[in-house]
Amino acid sequence: MNYRHAFHAGNHCDVLKHAALCLILERLKAKDKPFAVLDTHAGRGLYELVSEAALKTAEHKGGVARVLADSAPPASLAPYIEAVARANPFGGLRWYPGSPMIVIEALRPGDSAKFCELNPEERAALETAVGSDGQVKIFDRDGYQAVRAFLPPIERRGLVLIDPPFEKPGEYLRLAEALAEGLKRWATGIFMIWRPVKDAPGWLGFLRAAEGISDTLNVELNIRGPVEGKLTGSGLYIVNPPFGLSASLTAALPWLAERLAIGPGAGWLLQERERAVVIREASGKA
Template sequence: MNYRHAYHAGNFADVHKHAALALILEHLKRKEAAYAYLDSHAGIGAYDLASVQAEKTGEWQNGIAKVLAAAAPPEELAPFLAAIHSLNPDGGLRYYPGSPMIAALAARPHDRLALCELHPEDAEELRARFAADRRVGVHHRDGYDGLKALLPPPERRGLVLIDPPFEVRDEFQRMRKGLIEAMKRWPTGLYALWYPIKARDVIDRFHADLAMLGLPKTIAADIWIRGGDAPDRLNGCGLVVINPPWKLDQALGRLMPWLAGVMGEADAHSRLHWVVPDNA
């Protein structure tokens, strides 16, 4: 519970996660019916890149700053860029939206958001940020407990983002267990699981474990900002999407290589593959 995301806001991992999140939400909005959004580890919702924390690490300079400076972004990046521009109407880059803000900006009047945050100060700030938004409920609780308590939602469709800070050694196992419990309650929901990539074999085992669970169609979108397989540093990140919307795989297939190339080193690369094939 010591993790504070303000130090890492806007870095390459955030951009990867939030660009995919914004794209998934756009796919959900193609149908008029309301959807629910559940965020298991919400943070404070938005971040000041001029804060002491952000300036101390400067991680955003190799993430969102590079993306905004790049020429000819793919069409699939447009929903994410719209969220960035909404928080920075003067055209600069001062504020960065976390996943709750991206979800709130995307949501329509009849959609609903449930945001879980365990850190007491962050939960208080998150609640204050969305106090005037009747679509948003903030829950000061552990995200995995939130999956049990808040699923299934009244809405028949929606997205669950499971995005822990990976402070503990067994986080992949906790995420897997949390997903199992969530899908017992809401098997038709759309789930997105974000994870850091250090050693590639750890990720391959995680994907193999998920494939053994009897899940519906499941895709993984990974990027590496550098080559090699050093287990003591963050080499990339990934997102597993369960029950992905139609043609999301094609959209991610165009987006991920571009993000890796813009934010990564010369040997940066991406990987998109079906963890559980789409047999439809």
């Protein structure tokens, strides 16, 4: 397990994933009922953008830094921009909040969150960053196994975020199995899967396996056309998306594609499916 998210924190992939995560949490908070979050691949929770690892790649400069540098971002990015600002109480952009930090900031009394992280160093850093209490639990546990062990949550509403590092072959197969298991246990839960735009056959295999799922949102953001060996785009596959998420993402994606573009072929895609039938599709080039 070599993957360290510190090299990538705040890049274009994080912008897409965390902007959507913030929007989902906003929708969950809109109701007065408790919700639960299971973050299967949590990472260290908080990233210092001036650390050696972050400075080596400086990927945040092409991601979150570009978003913050604009004076008129779309309103649907406000929850994301606020989450980043909360991690930097003295202003600037020294810290970048990972998914656990974003989730914890959204919890109200009665809500709960579970985080799984297998890398001991990352888990220790996560424990330091967010701590554990009755409401927040951190596990040294395989995230895919957690989908079987922890669902459904007693709150019966909430989100499962599955954000694997894609460093081993067969990740799409594990994702498809985990999603099927998760939905068997919790048919009404929101599931959000992050993926890199690469390995087209693996992705198509996943889509075939997920064909029977009834309510999904498939989103892609590409900062340029494909380049061998480079990660130029990422996607989100969301099951049971909350009401309004599709519209909010549609409002943000063209702006993000333009703002984060680094070359020809930049663009975005959003595909809404109900009972395996595409009911709305929108896309654009930057």
